[in-house]
Amino acid sequence: MTMRLGIEGYLERPQFRLDLCLDLDLTKPLGVLGSTGAGKTTLLRAIAGLEPDFEGRITFGSERWSEGTRFDLTPTHRRGIGMVFQDGRLLPGKTVAQNLTFASRRARAVVSSVSEEEVIRELDLDHLMAQMTESLSGGEQQRVALARALLLRPKLLLMDEPLSANDLGHRRHITDCLSRWLVADQTPLIYVSHAAHELAQLTTQLLTLEGGTVKTLGETARLLPQTHAGDQPRAHRAVVVGSDLGQGSLTLQWEEAAPFAAEDFHMGDVVMVRPAATEDSSFGASLPPQAKQDENETE
Amino acid sequence: MITGDLQAVALTALLAGVTTLLLIPIASPLAWWLSRSRSSIRSMIEAVVALPLVLPPTVLGFYLLVLLNPESTVGGMWVRLTGSSLTFSFSGLVLASMIYSLPFMVQPLHAAFRAVPQSTLEAAATMNASPWDRWLNVVLPMTLRGYITGAVLTFAHTVGEFGVVLMMGGNIPGETRVVSIAIYEHVETLNYDAAQTLALALLCFSFLSLWAVYRFAGHRFQVLRG
DSSP: OOOEEEEEEEEEETTEEEEEEEEEETTSOEEEEOOTTSSHHHHHHHHHTOOTTOEEEEEETTEEEEBTTBTTSSOGGGSOEEEEOTTOOOOTTSBHHHHHHHHHHTOOSOOOSSOHHHHHHHTTOGGGTTSBGGGSOHHHHHHHHHHHHHHTOOSEEEEESTTTTSOHHHHHHHHHHHHHHHHHHTOOEEEEOSOHHHHHHHOSEEEEEETTEEEEEEEHHHHHHHHHTOSSOOOOOEEEEEEETTTTEEEEEESSSOSSOGGGOOTTOOOBOOOGGGTTSOSOOBOOGGGOSSOSTTO | OOHHHHHHHHHHHHHHHHHHHHHHHHHHHHHHHHHHOOOTTHHHHHHHHHHHHHSOHHHHHHHHHHHHSTTSHHHHHHHHHHSSOSTTSHHHHHHHHHHHHHHHHHHHHHHHHHTSOHHHHHHHHHTTOOHHHHIIIIIHHHHHHHHHHHHHHHHHHHHTOOHHHHHHTOOOTTTTOOHHHHHHHHHHTTOHHHHHHHHHHHHHHHHHHHHHHHHHHTTOOOTTTO
16 A cells, blocks of 8 residues: 655635645654644645645545645545544543544444554543543543544544643653554554654654745654754753763753743753763754653753 | 314414424524525525514515415415415415524524534544534534424424414414414404413413523523524
């Protein structure tokens, strides 16, 4: 089965224009990165067939999904996709179990190596099954939405910041499971996120968008550190005041007044550290993704 | 209560029941379209649907009489097709009641459909649910209260119909003589006791239906709130 996704077209709205020409090989999971308003969500929605304003051609393998103004040449429900929206979007007035059943009853008839029980267990949903979706926290809703998308056994999985409302512990565990499951079922993935460590762990190719157009497309490992630090990496001196490299954690203290505000950092952000001994080498040495969590100014 | 009055009660219930049942499938797509459409003629259609709320029933009845009598195009076609007239007949009353009560079915449904977020429908579509599937398994469970409100109001409003019936139904026992007409006739013939019985029954019925609607649908119901 070919896993090529072709997108060629545009979408115009007041003060926004998406203009893309992409031929993606989705045998490698794809991450999408870009600042707010860069068009990440719109891209996913166009692929899902939810953007009536999209004009152009979208093909998946040999299937023609959109053509010209017929954005729904293949309507959403026949694309066989699974989508996780940022806000969960669970069906109201139903329990978690009913939401999951809604999906599994409409799943594609394919054999999966990942059982429903495993998905529910690993996403920590066992104890929530009887609850109404309205009573769930944002993080719980996201996990139900994630389980729902997986249970559809989709031939393409689209995820839009699927873990943003979850705590670090859940995020790490879920990305571990996800990467294992997706490999096991060879499910192609497009993953939109700001969280660099999620992108690093789940994806091997990375698309960065800017102002509705493609900025870069390449290997995640190569692109991630540069893109995430912003267009111009900022260098600030900090002193190591504690380290536990066995745990992969480093405690730093700014030499001068803290150059960042507390809200500049989010759990999972990547910070580049360059030991002073290599003063003259080029900027850019970074810790491996697993070791990047707790090293900034928190202490 | 005399046999004639019982017959009027049964006829009224039948008329209201048939009208409600027929209006559900007609009002559903109309209300759905009103809740989703961005068309420029939407507000015009909304106004047309709401007309029976403000129009004197005699005006509605008059136009229906003109439009549906056997000499007219529509009425004549109906006579050729069925052999019976649309005016001064039960089937004509059903048609008139459907127009008369249309806003009472459409408006609660419209409000209920509007409360179904597009995002929920999108999510259902990404779960391989076809439009029908989405309607049956997502929209319907979410709008059941709207349906019940609409059905109760339509039924009750049809029971309370008078002017339209008078204009185009007349007073034929077992065919067009509904409760409100029977009361009117009792008063005309100074039979106040019989009028009293029927009037009280209608009052109680109307109150109970409205009470049920307000209890059940809470603050969602907007027809009487404007």
